[in-house]
Amino acid sequence: MALDKDRRAFLRTAAKLGLSAGALVIFEQACSQVDSPSRSSSVLATPQSRVNPTPQPRVTPTAQPRVTPTRQPRVTPTRQPRVTPTAQPRVTSTPVAYPTATPRIVPDPVVESTATAEPTVISTPHVTTPAPDDSSITDQRVRMGHLLRRAGFGASRQEIDRFLDMGEEKTVSFLLEYDQVDDSDVDMRLAALNLDPLDHSLKDLQRMALIRMIYTQRPLQEKMVLFWHGLLTSGYKKVGRGPYMLNQDELFRRHALSPYDGLLKAVAKDPAMMIWLDSRVNKKNKPNENFARELMELFSMGVGTFTEFDVKEAARSFTGWSLRKKEFFFEENQHDFGQKTFLGITGNHDGTDIVDIVMGQPITSQFISGKLFEFFAYENPEQEVLAELASTFNATGYSIKAVVEKILTSDEFYSKKAYRAKIKSPAELVAGTVRTLGIETHANNFGSNYVTPMGQELFNPFDVSGWPEGGEWINSSTLLNRLNFVNAVSKGNKRAFDYDLVTSLKSNNIKSTEEAVDYLLDLCLDSVVPDQERAVFVGYLNGLVGGDNSVNALNKSRLGSLMYLVMSSPDYQLG
Amino acid sequence: MLISRRNFLKSSAVLVPTFASLPLVFRRAVASSIVESGTHTTAYPTSPYPDRTLVVLQMAGGNDGLNTVIPFTDSRYYDHRSYLAVPGEDVLDLDGEVGLHPVLDKMKLLWDEGLLAIVQGVGYPNQSYSHFESMHVWQTADNDGNLNEGWLGRYFRELEGMEGSALPGLAVGRRTTPYECSAVDAPMSVVQNINRYRLAGSNKQRSEALMKLYGGSSLTTPYGVLLDNTLESVYKSSEALQNANKNYKSQIEYPDTSLGKSLKVLSAAIIGGLGVKVGHVTIGGFDTHSDQIVEQPDLLREVSEALYAFYQDLKAANKDQDVLVMTWSEFGRRVKSNGSGGTDHGAAAPMFLLGSPVVGGIYGERPDLRNLDKDNLRFTTDFRAVYSTILEQWLGASSEAVLGSERFDPIPLLAVS
Numbered sequence: 001m002a003l004d005k006d007r008r009a010f011l012r013t014a015a016k017l018g019l020s021a022g023a024l025v026i027f028e029q030a031c032s033q034v035d036s037p038s039r040s041s042s043v044l045a046t047p048q049s050r051v052n053p054t055p056q057p058r059v060t061p062t063a064q065p066r067v068t069p070t071r072q073p074r075v076t077p078t079r080q081p082r083v084t085p086t087a088q089p090r091v092t093s094t095p096v097a098y099p100t101a102t103p104r105i106v107p108d109p110v111v112e113s114t115a116t117a118e119p120t121v122i123s124t125p126h127v128t129t130p131a132p133d134d135s136s137i138t139d140q141r142v143r144m145g146h147l148l149r150r151a152g153f154g155a156s157r158q159e160i161d162r163f164l165d166m167g168e169e170k171t172v173s174f175l176l177e178y179d180q181v182d183d184s185d186v187d188m189r190l191a192a193l194n195l196d197p198l199d200h201s202l203k204d205l206q207r208m209a210l211i212r213m214i215y216t217q218r219p220l221q222e223k224m225v226l227f228w229h230g231l232l233t234s235g236y237k238k239v240g241r242g243p244y245m246l247n248q249d250e251l252f253r254r255h256a257l258s259p260y261d262g263l264l265k266a267v268a269k270d271p272a273m274m275i276w277l278d279s280r281v282n283k284k285n286k287p288n289e290n291f292a293r294e295l296m297e298l299f300s301m302g303v304g305t306f307t308e309f310d311v312k313e314a315a316r317s318f319t320g321w322s323l324r325k326k327e328f329f330f331e332e333n334q335h336d337f338g339q340k341t342f343l344g345i346t347g348n349h350d351g352t353d354i355v356d357i358v359m360g361q362p363i364t365s366q367f368i369s370g371k372l373f374e375f376f377a378y379e380n381p382e383q384e385v386l387a388e389l390a391s392t393f394n395a396t397g398y399s400i401k402a403v404v405e406k407i408l409t410s411d412e413f414y415s416k417k418a419y420r421a422k423i424k425s426p427a428e429l430v431a432g433t434v435r436t437l438g439i440e441t442h443a444n445n446f447g448s449n450y451v452t453p454m455g456q457e458l459f460n461p462f463d464v465s466g467w468p469e470g471g472e473w474i475n476s477s478t479l480l481n482r483l484n485f486v487n488a489v490s491k492g493n494k495r496a497f498d499y500d501l502v503t504s505l506k507s508n509n510i511k512s513t514e515e516a517v518d519y520l521l522d523l524c525l526d527s528v529v530p531d532q533e534r535a536v537f538v539g540y541l542n543g544l545v546g547g548d549n550s551v552n553a554l555n556k557s558r559l560g561s562l563m564y565l566v567m568s569s570p571d572y573q574l575g
Numbered sequence: 576m577l578i579s580r581r582n583f584l585k586s587s588a589v590l591v592p593t594f595a596s597l598p599l600v601f602r603r604a605v606a607s608s609i610v611e612s613g614t615h616t617t618a619y620p621t622s623p624y625p626d627r628t629l630v631v632l633q634m635a636g637g638n639d640g641l642n643t644v645i646p647f648t649d650s651r652y653y654d655h656r657s658y659l660a661v662p663g664e665d666v667l668d669l670d671g672e673v674g675l676h677p678v679l680d681k682m683k684l685l686w687d688e689g690l691l692a693i694v695q696g697v698g699y700p701n702q703s704y705s706h707f708e709s710m711h712v713w714q715t716a717d718n719d720g721n722l723n724e725g726w727l728g729r730y731f732r733e734l735e736g737m738e739g740s741a742l743p744g745l746a747v748g749r750r751t752t753p754y755e756c757s758a759v760d761a762p763m764s765v766v767q768n769i770n771r772y773r774l775a776g777s778n779k780q781r782s783e784a785l786m787k788l789y790g791g792s793s794l795t796t797p798y799g800v801l802l803d804n805t806l807e808s809v810y811k812s813s814e815a816l817q818n819a820n821k822n823y824k825s826q827i828e829y830p831d832t833s834l835g836k837s838l839k840v841l842s843a844a845i846i847g848g849l850g851v852k853v854g855h856v857t858i859g860g861f862d863t864h865s866d867q868i869v870e871q872p873d874l875l876r877e878v879s880e881a882l883y884a885f886y887q888d889l890k891a892a893n894k895d896q897d898v899l900v901m902t903w904s905e906f907g908r909r910v911k912s913n914g915s916g917g918t919d920h921g922a923a924a925p926m927f928l929l930g931s932p933v934v935g936g937i938y939g940e941r942p943d944l945r946n947l948d949k950d951n952l953r954f955t956t957d958f959r960a961v962y963s964t965i966l967e968q969w970l971g972a973s974s975e976a977v978l979g980s981e982r983f984d985p986i987p988l989l990a991v992s
Binding site: 278281282283285286287288289290293297303304308311423453455456457462463464465468470471472474475476477478479480481483484487488490491533536537539540543544561564565568569570573574 | 708767787806914916
């Protein structure tokens with residue numbers, strides 16, 4: 001990224017956040033630190049192979065204790081210049097209208113591109129060892145497809161076309177400034193389900209979440225809700241029925257891009273979390289360590305960055321945070337008002353102080369930046385990328401929005417290394433498929449029929465660590481259920497998956513089997529498909545039609561079979 | 576119709592330009608077909624005990640060992656545990672010193688028949704109190720957390736000659752591959768629900784086209800090998816398991832719990848002769864920070880009843896001599912109970928080894944309640960000694976090859992060579 005463009009991005013962010021002049025200086029310093037020495041050389045120097053079939057050299061197992069149990073001198077957390085949380089002026093420009101799904105008339109760009117018969121944009125040589133490639137994706141349509149999958153749940157062709165007209169930069173700010181976007185359509189869809197608003201079953205909760213992912217006009221907000229649900233997780237099996245899980249979901253939606261300290265403090269008082277991690281029973285002289293430990297290990301600092309003593313002192317600080325009538329309640333006589341020493345800082349801490357101290361730890365900015373980057377871009381980010389994001393986080397008063405914006409405008413995000421570098425999570429696969437095809441559905445039982453069997457029981461993760469990551473999504477059971485989901489979609493049962501591919505093809509002027517293949521490859525795979533793979537699709541479809549390669553041979557069943565193959569392909573499992 | 580990838584490869588040159596460019600699983604398949612034709616030899620070790628199965632039962636969340644194998648003759652237990660302590664008269668006495676929690680009555684029946692070995696005080700140096708870090712230690716058998724493959728995954732990697740086996744590794748009832756069984760190309764199948772474990776709408780043309788896609792382009796993606804291997808496992812294992820399950824007629828009634836259902840599927844695969852080397856089942860919920868007096872007994876009962884039915888089933892099919900069960904949990908719990916009717920994360924805890932191959936009894940030294948390590952039990956047996964026992968004496972594998980250079984002597988708890 002050119003330095004000037006980078007700085008402009010910083011300044012734009014700063015202006016949006018209403019930063020003071022002093023903070024801007026820090027921004028600029030961060031900018032120059034990142035820009036010299038040349039970032040590209042150091043990024044290139046560290047190709048970390050993710051799939052490593054050879055065993056790593058062993059360290060003798062007895063050699064080193066993992067975490068030194070004795071206390072280490074800590075760096076006193078220095079306070080970063082803070083932006084007052086309320087100082088986030090709305091962008092004053094005119095609200096952006098969401099691109100509506102107006103049918104395209106003429107001409108169709110995909111048909112044009114098939115005419116040139118070169119759909120492969122990323123020309124990876126067919127048989128090579130994958131090497132991290134930090135050069136950028138150049139094709140605008142591919143970049144847009146990538147952005148909308150990662151910062152949302154994919155897009156139909158009409159959506160992609162409209163966003164392309166808008167341009168990449170405006171699309172990113174459209175995604176970020178979601179509170180300017182009218183999302184009443186999804187609210188009406190949810191209201192039409194007539195679900196009990198006070199007492200939702202797991203099935204209802206999953207259905208509502210999937211409908212939002214599929215039909216929201218604020219895809220980044222829903223994507224962040226999924227992110228927080230995975231990171232600051234709670235689960236139905238322990239929290240139980242009642243308003244709890246839905247309220248937590250709403251909390252994540254409200255705080256989707258809020259500064260992290262505020263979100264953590266809200267989550268610490270969220271009844272679902274207080275049940276899930278036992279804070280409601282954490283009492284004076286009877287501390288319960290569950291929340292205190294996971295606050296540090298899972299939510300902010302990571303394992304091995306604190307001591308057992310810190311866990312105990314943090315637990316004491318949160319005593320008395322309790323529930324009454326299903327709401328947060330401070331039970332004063334159960335709070336331990338004694339002195340605590342937490343991460344080297346002594347005082348009469350309460351839970352809010354603990355969150356503040358945690359936020360001041362340098363490791364926290366690295367931790368949360370890393371989580372966000374891995375969620376949006378790719379695993380194992382380079383140290384300098386993390387450092388840059390962490391400094392953004394600290395310099396903006398722990399702004400999640402600033403970090404996300406920085407990620408979504410970074411060269412790394414649009415690098416070939418990031419492209420298809422992640423396995424789609426089940427929710428992404430299901431919501432994304434429905435959204436991409438423009439399917440009408442009430443998503444009834446989509447959770448229990450599709451998403452859960454693929455390994456993601458929304459609102460009910462297996463344990464406190466939230467969702468699996470990367471390769472953990474793929475095993476024989478989950479892959480089988482991915483294929484079976486795609487099979488159900490390809491059959492196009494009207495009650496569950498209402499769409500009409502035959503008509504779509506005709507209205508897009510598709511004339512041959514080969515053009516039909518290219519249409520689907522554009523829709524599902526950004527047309528980024530090696531020639532050999534494309535040949536498999538064409539050969540398969542031509543085998544089905546038995547000689548007649550014209551549009552007349554393309555009935556629902558044959559197109560469904562082709563679609564099954566496209567969506568079952570390894571590339572489609574990657575996002 | 577079971578499509579063999581090897582046959583497919585033999586009959587098709589599409590997308591298979593050169594031998595060297597194939598992913599590992601392909602190379603092996605092709606290599607072994609060369610072996611068959613006598614032009615190449617291989618030094619891959621095969622299992623000396625091809626009929627034996629290890630079943631691993633993970634008790635996730637950190638099971639409270641003190642309330643599982645209870646030192647009911649030690650007054651300190653009652654001092655520390657207040658109302659969570661199980662009264663001595665309720666404990667199922669094993670040796671006059673320790674006894675089982677009363678809900679483990681079915682386990683007690685196995686004990687009475689000499690089918691239950693208990694290893695006391697199992698743990699490792701520098702205990703981690705994080706669920707995930709400690710699980711990682713147990714699963715990789717690496718105290719430093721450097722290894723990124725599970726110990727049984729490494730065992731699989733060393734093992735060859737499994738082409739004839741439809742299900743060398745089978746995990747039932749969970750959604751992810753158990754980390755202890757993971758390696759880049761470990762032949763694990765994961766079955767969450769047997770009724771759903773079949774491919775819908777599959778036909779020959781489509782399956783062949785799909786295999787070409789998986790064998791081809793995915794070579795260039797980071798997850799290509801994983802996706803390739805997994806697709807092969809989907810095809811091989813789903814049909815084999817459905818057939819085995821159809822032919823499986825058990826007279827034993829399993830408890831209607833998720834663990835009971837999982838073990839029943841595992842039993843169908845073992846009895847059906849699908850070549851299961853390692854089976855894996857999981858039960859979660861042992862992280863009893865509160866309400867332990869309600870929650871832990873339910874979970875222990877589920878374990879006890881399901882394992883008892885599993886053993887009876889294998890015995891009726893005359894397979895009990897070939898199956899060894901091992902339970903583990905990432906840690907025990909704090910000796911002193913907390914104020915919320917629960918216990919926080921702790922350290923050493925007992926392990927169960929169960930089945931006809933064991934010599935029933937109590938092994939290892941009971942941790943001393945007078946000599947705690949910051950409120951936690953000190954471990955007396957390294958868990959890797961148990962792994963070493965299983966690797967060397969049950970699976971016939973080299974424990975050094977799997978566990979590394981540090982030697983852990985086997986514990987003499989198996990009635991086998």
